[in-house]
Amino acid sequence: MRRASPFPAPSLELPLNEERAACPRCGGLLVFPAGRERLACAGCRADWLRPVASARALVFETAGRRLAFGRRWIGVAHRPRYPFHHALHAEPEVRKLAAEFGVPRRLRGKTQWERQRDLLRVLRIELFRHRPPAPVLRRLALWTIARTNRHWYCTHLAYFYSAFAASLGWTARILNIGRDHLEKTDGHMIAEIWNDDWQKWVMVDPLFAAWFSRRGRPSEPLSFFEVRQDWLRGGGRRMILHHRVRSASQDLIGPERTLPALRDDTRNRSLHPSHYFWAIAYLSNRFLTEPYEDGRFLALFWRDRWNTGRAWYNRDKPVGYYRARHVVETSTPLDFHPPLNNTAVWLLRDAVRPRVFLRAYCPNFARFEMKRDGAWRRIPAEFPLPPAHGRFAWEFRAVNRFGVAGKPAALTGIAR
Numbered sequence: 001m002r003r004a005s006p007f008p009a010p011s012l013e014l015p016l017n018e019e020r021a022a023c024p025r026c027g028g029l030l031v032f033p034a035g036r037e038r039l040a041c042a043g044c045r046a047d048w049l050r051p052v053a054s055a056r057a058l059v060f061e062t063a064g065r066r067l068a069f070g071r072r073w074i075g076v077a078h079r080p081r082y083p084f085h086h087a088l089h090a091e092p093e094v095r096k097l098a099a100e101f102g103v104p105r106r107l108r109g110k111t112q113w114e115r116q117r118d119l120l121r122v123l124r125i126e127l128f129r130h131r132p133p134a135p136v137l138r139r140l141a142l143w144t145i146a147r148t149n150r151h152w153y154c155t156h157l158a159y160f161y162s163a164f165a166a167s168l169g170w171t172a173r174i175l176n177i178g179r180d181h182l183e184k185t186d187g188h189m190i191a192e193i194w195n196d197d198w199q200k201w202v203m204v205d206p207l208f209a210a211w212f213s214r215r216g217r218p219s220e221p222l223s224f225f226e227v228r229q230d231w232l233r234g235g236g237r238r239m240i241l242h243h244r245v246r247s248a249s250q251d252l253i254g255p256e257r258t259l260p261a262l263r264d265d266t267r268n269r270s271l272h273p274s275h276y277f278w279a280i281a282y283l284s285n286r287f288l289t290e291p292y293e294d295g296r297f298l299a300l301f302w303r304d305r306w307n308t309g310r311a312w313y314n315r316d317k318p319v320g321y322y323r324a325r326h327v328v329e330t331s332t333p334l335d336f337h338p339p340l341n342n343t344a345v346w347l348l349r350d351a352v353r354p355r356v357f358l359r360a361y362c363p364n365f366a367r368f369e370m371k372r373d374g375a376w377r378r379i380p381a382e383f384p385l386p387p388a389h390g391r392f393a394w395e396f397r398a399v400n401r402f403g404v405a406g407k408p409a410a411l412t413g414i415a416r
């Protein structure tokens with residue numbers, strides 16, 4: 001039976017063709033068409049040039065100088081309208097966790113994704129091959145929910161993944177997913193991790209040490225949205241499943257296998273892409289210091305054209321573990337999957353002292369850096385326009401307190 005939700009309709013939806021940012025000089029709210037590069041602030045009258053990713057020519061003239069920008073890459077910098085409780089570097093529990101379990105020396109791989117993928121192996125194969133023992137659950141403040149037996153093994157592993165990722169300086173969160181089916185409503189718990197190289201939230205299934213890719217591009221991990229769209233649009237025929245755990249209940253573990261996602265010999269129904277119909281993202285990964293508990297944080301419910309108007313709970317029972325009153329619905333992709341760690345570059349045209357302002361949405365932000373003579377050097381968030389003449393290639397990046405750097409913003413051009 002379909003019922004209309006008695007809970008408020010989404011109230012913070014952002015049109016796809018609209019962006020919002022704070023004016024770097026006065027802090028006033030700027031609302032402007034997505035992708036616009038020239039902005040004027042009504043509050044402080046700042047005249048901004050805000051380059052975005054493009055190869056199109058862009059000219060910045062100020063105080064007798066002329067900068068012609070060519071190829072540039074600047075990732076989206078969006079501050080989501082729903083608060084996320086990030087694990088803090090300042091908290092000793094967060095800094096210590098991975099080291100205590102020897103994770104940094106166990107992790108293999110060079111790229112960020114190779115290491116994030118290998119964290120699945122380290123946790124599930126090397127550290128927690130069987131149901132995590134009580135002392136570990138207690139140490140990670142999971143003992144209370146482990147006793148209820150409602151939150152099963154997948155929750156523990158998804159939680160471990162996000163807590164250990166936080167300890168390594170990466171941002172991950174847990175996600176409760178479910179099929180388009182109301183009888184078995186507890187669903188399945190997975191995790192998503194922000195990847196700076198792929199510039200997306202990648203979904204991982206820590207219980208099965210699993211992730212998805214597509215035929216033709218088997219090394220590129222898929223985001224939750226991509227898994228969902230491939231299933232709902234194309235029936236999942238192009239999807240490839242990578243996994244190490246063949247049966248969680250029997251602890252059947254082996255090397256990573258790659259097979260079509262729809263082949264049903266995995267014996268794990270919750271690995272099937274149909275489970276990506278409902279999704280509730282937990283807006284916290286600060287579990288080491290504010291333990292996991294129903295309703296402690298808001299959770300974000302994904303609503304789009306495939307599940308519009310559909311009730312996602314059965315009587316009072318939601319799809320996942322969260323109570324409906326603790327869930328906020330959103331249809332804004334940028335708020336559900338906010339890009340992290342990208343550096344936005346704002347150029348202030350000012351007759352006296354043209355300036356550069358750098359801004360980032362970077363959890364545990366430590367500093368900005370600029371590449372000079374092949375080396376990254378610290379740079380303040382605001383500085384006078386560099387006295388460049390001739391060709392220039394600028395690169396700016398945000399670095400967090402764990403030393404993890406976001407993808408650099410890169411601008412090339414000619415200055416006269």
Ligand SMILES: [Zn+2]
Nearest residue numbers: 023026041044
């Ligand atoms: Zn302003």
